[in-house]
Amino acid sequence: MAAEVIPANVRASPRRRLPIETLQAWLFLLPAVVIIGIFKVLPAIAAFYMSLFKWDVIQGAFRGLGNYTDWLYDSPLRSPDFWRALSTTFAYVIFTVPLEMAVALILAYLLFQKMRARGLYRTLYYLPYVTSFVAAAAVFVWVFNPQYGPANAVLGLFGIGAQKWLEEPSGIFELAASAFGVTLPAWLAGPSLALLVLSLVTVWHYLGYQIVIFLAGLSNISQEFYEAARLDGASERQIFTKITLPLLSPTTFFVFTVASIGVLRSFDSVYVLTNGGPLDTTRTVTLLVFRTAFQQAQFGLGSALAFILTLVILLFTLVQFRVLGRRVQYG
Amino acid sequence: MERGLPRFSARPRIGTVAKHSVLIFVAVLVAYPFYFMITSSLKDVLEAARTPPTIFPTELHPENYADAWNRAPWGRYFVNTVFVSVAVTVLELITACLAAYAFARMRFRGKGVLFTIFLATLMIPAEATLIPNYVLMSPSRNACLGLPCLGWFDSYQVQIVPFIASAFSIFLMRQFFLSIPTELSDAARIDGAGHLRFLWSIVLPLSIPALSRPDFRPVQVGLSGFRQEAGSSYHLLMAASTFVVAPIVVLFLVAQRYLVQGIARTGIRG
Numbered sequence: 267m268a269a270e271v272i273p274a275n276v277r278a279s280p281r282r283r284l285p286i287e288t289l290q291a292w293l294f295l296l297p298a299v300v301i302i303g304i305f306k307v308l309p310a311i312a313a314f315y316m317s318l319f320k321w322d323v324i325q326g327a328f329r330g331l332g333n334y335t336d337w338l339y340d341s342p343l344r345s346p347d348f349w350r351a352l353s354t355t356f357a358y359v360i361f362t363v364p365l366e367m368a369v370a371l372i373l374a375y376l377l378f379q380k381m382r383a384r385g386l387y388r389t390l391y392y393l394p395y396v397t398s399f400v401a402a403a404a405v406f407v408w409v410f411n412p413q414y415g416p417a418n419a420v421l422g423l424f425g426i427g428a429q430k431w432l433e434e435p436s437g438i439f440e441l442a443a444s445a446f447g448v449t450l451p452a453w454l455a456g457p458s459l460a461l462l463v464l465s466l467v468t469v470w471h472y473l474g475y476q477i478v479i480f481l482a483g484l485s486n487i488s489q490e491f492y493e494a495a496r497l498d499g500a501s502e503r504q505i506f507t508k509i510t511l512p513l514l515s516p517t518t519f520f521v522f523t524v525a526s527i528g529v530l531r532s533f534d535s536v537y538v539l540t541n542g543g544p545l546d547t548t549r550t551v552t553l554l555v556f557r558t559a560f561q562q563a564q565f566g567l568g569s570a571l572a573f574i575l576t577l578v579i580l581l582f583t584l585v586q587f588r589v590l591g592r593r594v595q596y597g
Numbered sequence: 598m599e600r601g602l603p604r605f606s607a608r609p610r611i612g613t614v615a616k617h618s619v620l621i622f623v624a625v626l627v628a629y630p631f632y633f634m635i636t637s638s639l640k641d642v643l644e645a646a647r648t649p650p651t652i653f654p655t656e657l658h659p660e661n662y663a664d665a666w667n668r669a670p671w672g673r674y675f676v677n678t679v680f681v682s683v684a685v686t687v688l689e690l691i692t693a694c695l696a697a698y699a700f701a702r703m704r705f706r707g708k709g710v711l712f713t714i715f716l717a718t719l720m721i722p723a724e725a726t727l728i729p730n731y732v733l734m735s736p737s738r739n740a741c742l743g744l745p746c747l748g749w750f751d752s753y754q755v756q757i758v759p760f761i762a763s764a765f766s767i768f769l770m771r772q773f774f775l776s777i778p779t780e781l782s783d784a785a786r787i788d789g790a791g792h793l794r795f796l797w798s799i800v801l802p803l804s805i806p807a808l809s810r811p812d813f814r815p816v817q818v819g820l821s822g823f824r825q826e827a828g829s830s831y832h833l834l835m836a837a838s839t840f841v842v843a844p845i846v847v848l849f850l851v852a853q854r855y856l857v858q859g860i861a862r863t864g865i866r867g
Contacts (some may be wrong), residue, residue, distance in 0.1 A: 290792060291705035298696035299711070306718040309729035316728065373623060376616050389853060390624050393631065396849045397842050400817040402823055404838045405630045408637070408831055416633065419649030470627065531722045538821065541631035555724040565728050572725035580720060 313569040321566030333570035348571065350546070351554045352578070357457035358550060359529045361465035366523060372472055374480030375510065388481075392474035399471065403538035406467050407432060434459035435545040458547035460540055467534050472528070476521055483517025484510070515594045523586055530579050551575045619790040631842075638662070638836035658832070668826065674819035674842075681756045681815055688761035690801075696762070697770030698796050702782065712759040715764040730759065756815070774800065816841050 320326035332340070332559055346354040373391065377384055394402065410417045410431035418428040426445075434441070437455025444450075491509050500508070511518075533552040536542065542549035542557070549557075552575065559568030637645050638661055640654040699705065700712055734755055736748040749755040777800065785795045821842050827834040 287703055288707075291699040291703040291708070294695040294699040294792075295704070295711065296645050297692040298715075298762040300768060301692065301759070302715065302718060302764060303746035305730060305733075305759040306721070306726060306764070307714065309726035309733065310718070310721050312729035312732075313725050369623070373620065376620055379616075381613070381616065387620050387624060389850070391627055392626060392849070392853075393846060396845050398817050398845070400821050400840045401842045402630065404820065404834055405634045408835070409630060409633060414650070416650045422649065429647075470630070473627065532726065550721065552724050556727075559728050560731075565732075569725065569728055572722060572728075575722055576720060576725055579722070 281578075289576055313572060316565050317573055319566045321564070321569075323563050323565065326566070329566070333567050334457035334574060336567065337571055337574055344567070346481070346552060347549075348551075348574070353551050354461065354548060355530060355550045357461060358465060358468075358532075358548075359526050361457070361462055362468045362529050363522065365465070366469040366472055366476060367426050367518070367525065369469070370476035370521070371372045371480055371514075371518070373473075374477045374484060375453065375506070377477065378481060378484045383432055387451045388474075388477070391477050394471050395474040397471075399534045400538050402467065402471060403535075406463075406539065410463055429459065430544075431463050432460050432540055433544050435543075435547045438462055458544070460544055461548050464535060464539055464548055467539060468529065468532070471535070472525065476525065480514070480517060486517075487513045519586075519594045522590070523583060527579055527583060530575070530582065551578075634835050634838050635844070637832055638839045640832050642830065642832055645835070646829070659834050661836040662840065665823075665827075665833040668833065668838070669819060669823050669837075671816075671819065671837075671840070674816045677753075677815035681753065684753075684757045685760050688757070689763065689766055692762040692798060693766040693770045694801055696767045697774055698792070700771045700798065701774035703792070715767060718764045719768070801802070 295316050316325075318328060318330060320333075327416070336344045339345050372385075377387055391443075409415050412418070412428065412430040412433055415431070417431060421427070421429065435458050437450075437457060438459050439454055439456035440450050441459060446534050487510065491513065492505060495505050495509055531552060533556065536548055536550050536553050537556070540548040542553045551571065555572045555575065558564050558571060603746060633650070636652070636654055637650070639657050639659065640651070640661075641656065641658050644651060644655060700708065730807060733747055734749045735746050747755075749758075781799060782795060785799060790798070820837060823837050827837070
């Protein structure tokens, strides 16, 4: 700043400047406030209001939290659907998130080093992320087609019998065991093969995005740490486990949180690939909301379920912050 | 951004080969669906359904593209897509830049509360607001919780207006603004630029790459309808998928270079 020093107490006081800046700031914010207010905040309030009523297309009797308790335990018709959808949703998270994070981290680590064709790899890995799920689904349904799909042709190379993939309702443990002639009890059957395929497609789609985030995280680690470690004679593996991983932990935590929330909320992928089938084994909570509201026209029940899902996501995120947030090291 | 770990002289060969093998293996897995889509789109009906699939089409059938194109009003889908995505991108860029700038660089009353509300909307799954939004758009007057319904079914505005401001973009842009060195804004201030001027001539050019994410909704809906119609004519479905995906991929390839250049030019690491 200029050198004609004005004593701090004589400068235009921030208190007097504030109203003009407040006015200007709110003008800047006006478009966003209007749009988000009308299409996000008001509908959210309306949805909560609807969730308290019996509401099939038109408003019915006030039910209080009746719609919520129906889903959680009260209704023998609804609550089994809810718990099944919730466990399907969590299985979807467990199949998807750790796998995609591990692969993305390894690839980002490799791509971060100076090498040939780095840009080419990075572009290639990112392509699925810009491709829509709808277009991807058209291809994947065919890749995993039980009769004609190349996925079965690959299995054939290893002498493994053809699978029904996205049309297979049987659990993966059940399938694996039956390959060895063992029959498992129903509770050990595991999530369906269709759900596993759904997860693999999801990993395919988000991999490039996560690689980019991990690459950004890696570039934020100061080179000095590496140089110091090298001078002390640390091995490549030691450098990775003692420097890269701990200093990358804020990025890892961010990716983990965003990825799990993304899968918990995901709808498109399920809707276009399996639409909940086969035998409802891929029916996630979001799909159940959609079915309840738009196929059965139960707006009240649908809204209640959407809020239950919101609470589940909130709780899950809180637990993540509590359990993992503490271990994050900010370098 | 482009820095890498210093190269090691010890055992470079084996390391490099192993590294590239891993990268190529994953690249093949990632690229295979694209390859499968393009090759299938050039096969005839019978060959497209052969097991195991042929790696190369025995005979090229580029006429599949014309055939698929003529089976649905794709021209219309694409015009709609371009219109909707340009409108959404431009308008969202404006609302997000303005709002994010206010959050990042201005002091005003109600900032904390408003920012919290915006962040809270990110927690609400789209499915929760889907039902009221559906009702809000409907033509019927009595179903709108006492508010007038918009009657926007089957319109352009229903695909544009709700999407021209998103809390996520605002949050993203705010983080981005916070990363712009204060020296830049100080320099602009000294040169006599106000908030708007600074936004328009310095911040906006820097942030276009961060916010451009074209939305191909209409053409995707078209494709999903075509999936039913094409039935077992998979070669046509693959041809349609190819021309739906191609513009997005080309756009990305162009924008990617621009993004890297922009970062290199300003010296600001993303």
